[in-house]
Every structure is written in structure tokens, then in C-alpha cells.
Amino acid sequence: xxxxxxxxxGPSAWHTEYPVAKGNRQSPIDIIPDExxxxxxxxxxxxxxxxxxxxxxxxxxxxxxxxFNDSDDRSVIQGGPLDNPYRLKQxxxxxAEKGCEGSEHTVAGVGYASELHxxxxxxxxxxxxxxxxxxxxGLAVLGIFLxxxxxxxxxxxxxxALYMVKFxxxxxxxxxxxxxxxxxxxLHYWTYLGSLTTPPLHESVIxxxxxxxxxxxxxxxxxxxxxxxxxxxxxxxxxxxxxxxPPQPLKERLxxxxxx
Ligand SMILES: NS(O)(O)c1ccc(OCc2cn(-c3ccccc3)nn2)cc1
Ligand SMILES: [Zn+2]
Numbered sequence: 001x002x003x004x005x006x007x008x009x010g011p012s013a014w015h016t017e018y019p020v021a022k023g024n025r026q027s028p029i030d031i032i033p034d035e036x037x038x039x040x041x042x043x044x045x046x047x048x049x050x051x052x053x054x055x056x057x058x059x060x061x062x063x064x065x066x067x068f069n070d071s072d073d074r075s076v077i078q079g080g081p082l083d084n085p086y087r088l089k090q091x092x093x094x095x096a097e098k099g100c101e102g103s104e105h106t107v108a109g110v111g112y113a114s115e116l117h118x119x120x121x122x123x124x125x126x127x128x129x130x131x132x133x134x135x136x137x138g139l140a141v142l143g144i145f146l147x148x149x150x151x152x153x154x155x156x157x158x159x160x161a162l163y164m165v166k167f168x169x170x171x172x173x174x175x176x177x178x179x180x181x182x183x184x185x186x187l188h189y190w191t192y193l194g195s196l197t198t199p200p201l202h203e204s205v206i207x208x209x210x211x212x213x214x215x216x217x218x219x220x221x222x223x224x225x226x227x228x229x230x231x232x233x234x235x236x237x238x239x240x241x242x243x244x245x246p247p248q249p250l251k252e253r254l255x256x257x258x259x260x
Pocket of ligand 2: 092093094117197
């Protein structure tokens with residue numbers, strides 16, 4: 001009996017197998033811009049994705065994930081709230097069904113159509129992603145909102161590959177993709193201490209959520225809904241949609257921001 005996003009195995013049930021779901025630094029959260037504090041010690045973030053090291057694209061039964069070679073510091077995020085460079089490990093998306101809001105973080109109670117997560121780990125302090133994923137400063141996830149509008153000029157490189165990973169457990173080569181093309185023009189951000197938004201829900205994430213969304217078309221986002229939660233052999237088909245966790249209590253946390 002694995003976790004999912006359905007009625008029985010969805011976010012409201014995760015606490016039974018993962019009690020940290022009711023912890024003090026859970027993600028996502030509702031971001032209230034007026035309550036975000038400016039902090040002079042917070043500088044800009046720097047993304048070094050140049051010599052990019054993408055390896056493959058896969059369907060893990062929860063989302064579509066593009067994985068990277070993380071054997072060195074070729075692709076890293078640094079600066080901002082981070083004390084050292086964090087290595088890019090993978091990126092993936094969260095979305096809803098047609099016409100609904102599928103982002104995980106919300107802004108003043110309003111969701112976006114989808115949310116992209118670029119997952120990085122603190123290789124300066126920890127030996128592996130798995131070790132970092134259980135440490136309070138182990139991971140840094142860059143969250144980017146997707147809003148609906150015109151076609152995104154580069155997203156087709158991902159949507160064109162989705163047919164190869166329709167079913168859970170499928171993966172395919174995906175070399176030479178540079179996620180720099182998915183960034184908005186402005187890197188102003190909110191930051192707070194949180195968690196993985198899926199089981200095991202470890203409270204190991206320094207969240208950096210960009211204020212400026214990127215724009216994708218309904219047609220492009222609709223391609224993600226061709227994916228299945230289920231495997232090729234599974235009797236019943238389960239369209240991959242609504243794979244987002246709702247906002248969790250902020251509790252005693254401080255939300256900070258860099259620039260207006
Ligand atoms: N949605 S999100 O960007 O917050 C996000 C980012 C990364 C995630 O990793 C899942 C994971 C962690 N581990 C793990 C395995 C062994 C030891 C420790 C952790 N396995 N799968 C989940 C959610
Ligand atoms: Zn995510």
C-alpha cells in the first residue's frame with residue numbers, strides 16, 4: 001500500500017505512515033507577501049547550470065522527473081540563504097486537472113497552474129543525496145510557478161519527450177537539456193525552512209520560491225496529463241493529475257524575501 005494523491009492514499013492520509021507530516025516545518029505553505037521580511041544578509045541567488053549534465057527523464061509514479069549527473073559541482077545553486085553551493089539532482093513538476101490550480105505553494109491564497117521544483121543537495125557537507133535529504137540543511141529546492149498564457153518556447157523539449165515516459169517506472173535518455181531555459185527573467189525570491197512535499201516529507205529543505213512565474217500554454221500543460229500514475233500492466237488507468245500537496249501550517253517560521 002503505497003502513498004498517492006487519491007482519496008484514500010492522498011495528503012490527508014500521509015501522516016499515518018509519515019508522522020512528520022504534522023511536523024513544525026512542513027511544505028508547501030501559503031506565501032503572504034506582506035508578511036515576508038526583508039533581510040540585509042540575504043543576497044541574490046546564482047544558478048550555474050551552464051555545462052549541464054541532464055541524464056534521463058522518468059515517470060516515478062508521482063511526477064515526471066529529469067535527473068542530472070551530480071558527481072561534481074558543474075550544475076549548482078549558490079548565494080541567497082545558502083552557505084555553500086548545492087548540487088542539482090533532478091527537477092520535476094506538480095499540476096492539477098484542467099482548469100484548476102496545481103501549484104503547491106500559493107501566494108496570498110491564490111495558486112498557479114503548476115509548479116516546477118529544481119532539487120539540489122548540499123554536497124559540501126554530505127556524501128550522498130539520501131544522507132542530505134535527512135539533514136536540516138541538506139536540500140535546497142528552487143520553486144518556479146507556471147502560469148497559463150502563450151506557448152513556452154523551450155518547454156516543448158520536455159513535453160515532446162513525455163510520450164516515452166507515459167507509464168510509472170518508464171525512463172528514457174534525456175541528454176543535454178539545460179534547465180536555465182526554464183527560468184524567469186527575474187530571480188527575486190521568498191525563502192523559508194521547510195520539507196519535501198511528498199513522502200518521506202523529510203524536514204530538510206531550504207525553500208527558494210521565485211516571485212516571477214514563467215508562462216506556458218494550456219496545450220503544453222495538458223500534455224503532462226497524458227502521463228499515468230499507473231504502470232503499463234496495471235488493470236485500471238490512472239491519469240497523472242492533481243499531484244500537489246496543499247499548503248501546511250507556517251507555525252513558528254520566518255518567511256524572508258530578496259527584493260520587491
Ligand atoms: N516535491 S519536492 O521538491 O519537495 C521533493 C524533492 C525530492 C524528493 O525526494 C523523494 C525521496 C527522498 N528519498 C530518500 C531516500 C533515501 C533516504 C532519504 C530520502 N527518496 N525519495 C521528494 C520531494
Ligand atoms: Zn516537488
